[in-house]
Amino acid sequence: MSKLNIDQQTVRELFENKKSDFLIPDYQRPYAWSEEECGTLWDDIFLFAFPNENCDDFDENNDEYFLGPIVTFKNNSDKLEIIDGQQRLTTLMILLRAFYSRFENIKDNRTKKILEDIAKCIWKTDEFGTPNKNKLKINSEVATDDDKEEFLHILKEGSVNNSHKSKYATVFRFFQNKIDIFVKEYPTYTPYLPVRILNNCILLPIEAESQDTALRIFSTLNDRGKPLSxxxxxxxxxxxxxxxxxxxxxxxxxxxxxxxxxxxxxxxxxxxxxxxxxxxxxxxxxxxxxxxxxxxxxxxxxxxxxxxxxxxxxxxxxxxxxxxxxxxxxxxxxxxxxxxxxxxxxxxxxxxxxxxxxxxxxxxxxxxxxxxxxxxxxxxxxxxxxxxxxxxxxxxxxxxxxxxxxxxxxxxxxxxxxxxxxxxxNKIEKNRLRKIIEDYSFTNVKPITKSILAWWMYYKKEQDLINLETRFEIEHIYAKKRQEVESSSIDKKKLDAIGNKAFLEKYVNIRAADYRFSDKKRYYRGFTSNNGKEKKGTQNKELLDLADITLDFNENNIDDRTNVIITNFIKYLDENNLFE
Incomplete structure (x- = not known):
């Protein structure tokens, strides 16, 4: 049985941990969050941190906001490869860096303590707990992400310029703007927001023993994003x-x-x-x-x-x-x-x-x-x-x-x-095949029905090639509606015989009321309506031929056509030497 390390942690506990050395591996997809997702995250955290927009309504000992799971496994380089949680982890890092940049030059003791805590989340620390700003706690090797260096630059330098056009830069600017507005509108609340993010926002890190296990966990947990393929x-x-x-x-x-x-x-x-x-x-x-x-x-x-x-x-x-x-x-x-x-x-x-x-x-x-x-x-x-x-x-x-x-x-x-x-x-027994086909019910839901109709449509070499994107429906040449309206004595089973069916383009769209074959022929051929609108006909050559040479299509026609299709299909396999 696979072993898992699962331990609910605050943002501070997870990020400050000396063993937290995250890697977004090369097979992951590029960062995809936009201002919309980040705006939702910001609004949710703000409402959580300041219930009723009141700083004092918050219970620092019991209130928690769950951000979601982080699924990782430790690779051969002792890095925690991120399988699930890449987007939220990246976003949290950018958010913390935006806070750090905004408060970096404020010297009061309370703000200084907040900066120290944020720094330990972004950068690796030495044995004395001093952050080394040349060593980030997260790295990206995403093969198809042309902007990953911009992400690392933002975390290291805490700034962007006009040349930075990536999603990382957009999100960083977004959070910078949100923090500026927040500081102006709620100056007395300012230090509480980053503290409550660090201490009361919860992640569920799940460390699997292997990549396989981590991917299985991701597939089980993730019902929102697009799982790794x-x-x-x-x-x-x-x-x-x-x-x-x-x-x-x-x-x-x-x-x-x-x-x-x-x-x-x-x-x-x-x-x-x-x-x-x-x-x-x-x-x-x-x-x-x-x-x-x-x-x-x-x-x-x-x-x-x-x-x-x-x-x-x-x-x-x-x-x-x-x-x-x-x-x-x-x-x-x-x-x-x-x-x-x-x-x-x-x-x-x-x-x-x-x-x-x-x-x-x-x-x-x-x-x-x-x-x-x-x-x-x-x-x-x-x-x-x-x-x-x-x-x-x-x-x-x-x-x-x-x-x-x-x-x-x-x-x-x-x-x-x-x-x-x-x-x-593995050749086919000829008589058995014929017996199966003769007794077969070619209902529309069976895949083989469309298979045989497609084959039959092209059996005659005169049939022109039709675009693959053309949407076909299964046409009952002798309409089911006709059987109902005329109270016909036709065997209902014959309505689903292969001899009564053909491929017909969806755009032809014969109305159910046009149940008579004489009316259908007009749709097969195409026509110009009373208001001058052209109604395109079918490309199925057999239906066009039927429209030209057949006055009516009845039970005898169904039997004859069924026999012709089956006989030629058996002949087709015989010519390909596929029978025992």
Whole structure:
């Protein structure tokens, strides 16, 4: 069981402690507080220190104001690396420095004592308790913070000039202004505010025995801020590697560009967009190791092996950049990089029932890319065609979220060994697949419904490429509303048959009242309304063809279309040699 040192302390007790030697590590994010957050902190502390704006209503022995936890661990240099609490700790240091600068030239004994106490919180002291103003109690190594030196300058010198534009300088000026106003409005209260901050504002320092434990605690405690992601840790390791090569500034620039790309193209529910890039790269490295274990280890556990040895290779960052640029081209449908037929396959895969395709494609790209990071057009097309057919077919016979790992991992290993991807060890039983599809209920909530509709839309080569950002809804060609209004005897199950569904752009927005197919055709084609406003039609070529050649769409049409889709889907897998 992990050991924790937890001891509620006042600001003075925590900061004055000789063992308090704080480090904001390189993997942390830059300081982010603005005047708004600092204003809230100032107002809260003022109301706490002077209840009812009355200095005498304060109980110095019992009143406490909780500022929050500070989660740290002691690193190999005996520094307390800050995992949680960086923002409030930094802000408190700036606030104390603003007080020190304001009272520095006041000579009365009471103020002198306050200055001595503040000094012991900001600077390290010798064995006699004398502060050494060349040694701060906090340091910052944040790799992506260009202004960290300005923070340290403010703490050392207690001043800013017009050239200082950082958030640190803004906050310092803010507190200077607040203190000046406070001194003018409440001159007799002046010494009480810093004293009550030092003695009655409470922090909860939690010192963990390791970085892992500290990060777990942070994730548990923090329900407000953005928790550290795995790639914050990876950034620190890469930063150290490139610093040793005297390429620190170059690395920071490369990393920022990577972050910008990932922020644009990856949508994640937890962690950071960069985590997704490292995940996709992990599968390439796993494949090179011959690892087909279906229990995928945690991202950080994978990269931290052998003291993050993988992140200390020059090729790693190069590969990450190539991979990010590749996916950027995919997401932006870059026709200077990919042909139309490739982009159509990638469009279909975007609607795959799970994300395994992105890992397969990432491994393929990293292994087969040439010196210009391009892929052979024909080979890549055949690869995409094969995995599209298999992923969609396998989703019917093994629909579990993680089921695709079993056949996919061996194929990744084949890729890096220049072997053809054929799923030879995990082929699909043809008759079983057809029976499952024929009995399948293609409800709108099932991911495979959209997968098949996307595949079918592009099955005909005449279908033009559609922008990936287009929002589609599932259209019931024979409207549910029509079944209700006409009291149709149509089997309700057939309303959810794949033959009654198609992709339709959200902007087409057919009104529920337009339940007749003859009315729908007008929306499919697009039209100009009575007030002269143009209503754009669909880009789905099949719906446009239906509008041109079909007078009505009824139960027989549903049956015929269902049979055509299923038959061609089985044929598609057969052509890719995926059946036993």
């Amino acid at each position: 795995d790639t914050d840790i990876f950034k620190a390791q890469l930063y150290k590697f490139y610093s040793l090569r005297d390429e620190k500034e170059v690395f920071i620039d490369r990393w920022k560009k990577l972050e910008e790309i990932c922020d644009d193209i990856f949508r994640v529910s937890s962690g950071s967009p960069m985590d997704e890039l490292f995940t996709r790269y992990m599968y390439y490295e796993r494949a090179k190791q011959g690892n087909k274990n279906t229990t995928t280890e945690a991202l950080r556990k994978f990269y931290e092996k052998d003291k993050y040895a993988l992140l200390k290779k020059e090729e790693t960052l190069n590969n990450l950049e190539s991979l990010a640029n590749f996916w950027n081209d995919v997401e932006n449908q870059n026709e200077n990089v990919f042909s139309q037929r490739i982009l159509k396959k990638l469009f279909v895969l975007h609607y795959a029932p799970n994300s395994m395709w992105t890992y397969l494609v990432s491994v393929y790209f990293l292994h087969y890319k040439d010196k210009d990071c391009m892929l052979n057009e024909d080979n890549f097309y055949l690869f995409l065609d094969k995995i599209t057919a298999y992923i969609l077919g396998y989703a019917f016979v093994n629909p579990g979220v993680n089921a695709l790992r079993t056949p996919a991992y061996p194929e990744m290993i084949k890729i890096v060994n220049n072997l053809p991807v054929d799923f030879s060890k």
